[in-house]
Amino acid sequence: MNQDHSLPAEFHLPNLERRAMEPRALKSIVLSAITIAAAVIACIPLFSVLILLLYRGAQRLSLEVFHTLPPTAFEAGGGFGNAIVGTLFMVGIAALISVPFGVLAAIYLAELGPHSRVAQIARFCAKTMTGLPSILAGVFAYAAVVLIMGSYSAWAGGIALSLLMVPIVMLTAEEAIKMVPQPMKDAAFGMGCTPLQSMLKVVLPVAMPGIMTGVVLAVARAAGETAPLLFTALFSDYWLQANEPTASLAVLIYNYSGMPFENQIELAWTASLVLVLMVFILNIVSRTIGRRKKI
Amino acid sequence: MMLMEYPQNRSDTVRTEAALPKDVILDCQAEKIYYGDFLAVRDSHVPIHKNQITGFIGPSGCGKSTVLKSINRMNDLIRGFRFEGKVHFHGTDIYRKEVDAVAVRRNIGMVFQQPNPFSMSIYENVAFGLRLNRFSGNMDEKVENALRGAALWDEVKNKLKNNGLSLSGGQQQRLCIARAIATEPQVLLMDEPCSALDPIATRQIEELMVELKKRFTVAIVTHNMQQAMRVADQTVFFAVDVSKGGRTGYLVEMGSTSQLFENPKEKLTKDYLRGDFS
Numbered sequence: 001m002n003q004d005h006s007l008p009a010e011f012h013l014p015n016l017e018r019r020a021m022e023p024r025a026l027k028s029i030v031l032s033a034i035t036i037a038a039a040v041i042a043c044i045p046l047f048s049v050l051i052l053l054l055y056r057g058a059q060r061l062s063l064e065v066f067h068t069l070p071p072t073a074f075e076a077g078g079g080f081g082n083a084i085v086g087t088l089f090m091v092g093i094a095a096l097i098s099v100p101f102g103v104l105a106a107i108y109l110a111e112l113g114p115h116s117r118v119a120q121i122a123r124f125c126a127k128t129m130t131g132l133p134s135i136l137a138g139v140f141a142y143a144a145v146v147l148i149m150g151s152y153s154a155w156a157g158g159i160a161l162s163l164l165m166v167p168i169v170m171l172t173a174e175e176a177i178k179m180v181p182q183p184m185k186d187a188a189f190g191m192g193c194t195p196l197q198s199m200l201k202v203v204l205p206v207a208m209p210g211i212m213t214g215v216v217l218a219v220a221r222a223a224g225e226t227a228p229l230l231f232t233a234l235f236s237d238y239w240l241q242a243n244e245p246t247a248s249l250a251v252l253i254y255n256y257s258g259m260p261f262e263n264q265i266e267l268a269w270t271a272s273l274v275l276v277l278m279v280f281i282l283n284i285v286s287r288t289i290g291r292r293k294k295i
Numbered sequence: 296m297m298l299m300e301y302p303q304n305r306s307d308t309v310r311t312e313a314a315l316p317k318d319v320i321l322d323c324q325a326e327k328i329y330y331g332d333f334l335a336v337r338d339s340h341v342p343i344h345k346n347q348i349t350g351f352i353g354p355s356g357c358g359k360s361t362v363l364k365s366i367n368r369m370n371d372l373i374r375g376f377r378f379e380g381k382v383h384f385h386g387t388d389i390y391r392k393e394v395d396a397v398a399v400r401r402n403i404g405m406v407f408q409q410p411n412p413f414s415m416s417i418y419e420n421v422a423f424g425l426r427l428n429r430f431s432g433n434m435d436e437k438v439e440n441a442l443r444g445a446a447l448w449d450e451v452k453n454k455l456k457n458n459g460l461s462l463s464g465g466q467q468q469r470l471c472i473a474r475a476i477a478t479e480p481q482v483l484l485m486d487e488p489c490s491a492l493d494p495i496a497t498r499q500i501e502e503l504m505v506e507l508k509k510r511f512t513v514a515i516v517t518h519n520m521q522q523a524m525r526v527a528d529q530t531v532f533f534a535v536d537v538s539k540g541g542r543t544g545y546l547v548e549m550g551s552t553s554q555l556f557e558n559p560k561e562k563l564t565k566d567y568l569r570g571d572f573s
Contacts, residue, residue, distance in 0.1 A: 115374065183411035189372055191424045191474065192401030201423070206414050 093158025102169030172214025358544025465496025
């Protein structure tokens with residue numbers, strides 16, 4: 001049937017068969033295997049932590065731990081309701097400070113003066129701040145708030161956490177605003193929008209999912225921070241009083257894990273599980289918001 | 296200017312309108328346009344005639360888009376942009392210090408090369424400019440009229456709540472036209488409005504432009520000479536001057552479309568139309 005297409009004698013069809021033992025193919029298989037192994041190994045720490053937390057922490061997980069105060073030395077039972085409230089309160093304070101601050105700064109960086117000196121310096125500072133050891137945020141808030149107010153407090157804790165959140169919110173919000181297509185921004189100006197109107201009516205609604213993702217990630221990070229709170233909020237065995245030392249999950253874990261009492265150590269495990277679950281849920285929320293993103 | 300209240304412009308209008316030829320609604324005198332140190336356009340005087348379509352043609356980089364975008368001060372948003380010259384609109388130079396660029400853009404609408412509807416419903420896209428101007432009358436009617444004016448109503452009347460970005464490219468561009476004409480600007484600038492569209496959508500837009508000129512004045516940049524021939528009443532030909540080492544665009548010739556295409560005065564125009572250079 002292929003008489004018409006018959007090839008000249010000196011012309012051979014290339015061999016298109018797959019041969020697994022050829023050096024090139026072999027190299028490709030080995031390298032692929034290594035990358036898969038690396039990817040799997042990278043997951044091991046997270047899963048082993050989760051499994052251990054579930055195993056050790058779930059034993060004491062009950063409604064009781066959410067609404068009772070920490071036990072004293074030889075007391076049985078108890079919980080860490082105050083630490084959950086404390087963590088939520090301080091993270092809330094931090095978010096209230098860092099979200100407006102970060103988003104406003106991002107608007108300036110992305111839209112109003114992206115090339116200005118101020119923007120360049122601010123961007124550089126924010127990038128440096130994201131790598132700032134969190135203990136330094138604690139020391140700073142200690143000097144700036146605790147020493148002046150004369151007491152450890154939830155306010156100081158919130159401010160210390162906000163120092164860590166501002167750069168994250170700022171940089172992710174800047175990215176989100178920059179991602180809004182330029183033609184859409186042009187259209188807004190072409191319709192006769194002032195910069196403020198363009199921002200509020202066109203750019204921010206489109207950038208909002210991206211900004212929310214950044215905010216949630218920043219909140220998740222702040223919720224797990226211990227070092228800044230050691231210097232600012234300290235710990236407390238009582239319910240939240242914002243002007244007094246305040247309990248938080250992270251510091252509770254730090255304190256109780258080193259104690260010689262079985263009850264406290266068990267509670268530290270359970271608190272770890274609760275904290276990880278909180279961060280986990282926040283991450284899922286941020287992914288859900290991010291996925292709804294549609295230009 | 297029915298939706299705008301800018302008293303200082305009003306009084307100027309009354310004072311100097313007589314000085315201009317009756318049918319020139321907007322007179323663009325671009326002496327020099329710079330981006331930073333780069334001289335992009337020189338010596339281009341383009342009068343825009345009322346209720347006509349003025350086509351800007353010329354090779355790439357000849358500054359035709361730059362001149363067009365200077366007319367409603369869109370270029371103000373570009374870093375380093377500097378305009379020397381005047382743009383008379385109702386006797387007011389829109390580059391005067393006291394003039395608000397935002398107000399200019401509300402009266403001189405713009406349709407861009409890439410269809411760029413907002414990420415909101417079709418209805419809200421069209422209502423956008425009206426809301427900006429705090430229009431308080433019958434919004435539904437205005438939106439319907441604008442969509443009819445842009446020959447889009449029949450295709451979208453049952454899905455006004457859908458996102459404007461869900462439409463096809465040609466529909467998006469007509470949505471952008473509807474958005475621009477909803478506020479009834481006096482002049483509509485179009486920057487290669489068909490270059491991202493297929494031939495069928497292009498044809499629809501061209502037919503639409505001819506309809507639009509009954510109510511508005513249109514200036515259109517196009518890289519497609521046939522398009523200029525089909526729709527434009529006046530045609531402006533720009534070319535690039537590379538003599539001084541730069542790439543400076545300038546106006547070579549302007550005239551009625553039939554005169555410019557059939558009987559160009561300048562040799563450069565003749566060469567370009569024959570296809571000797573691009």
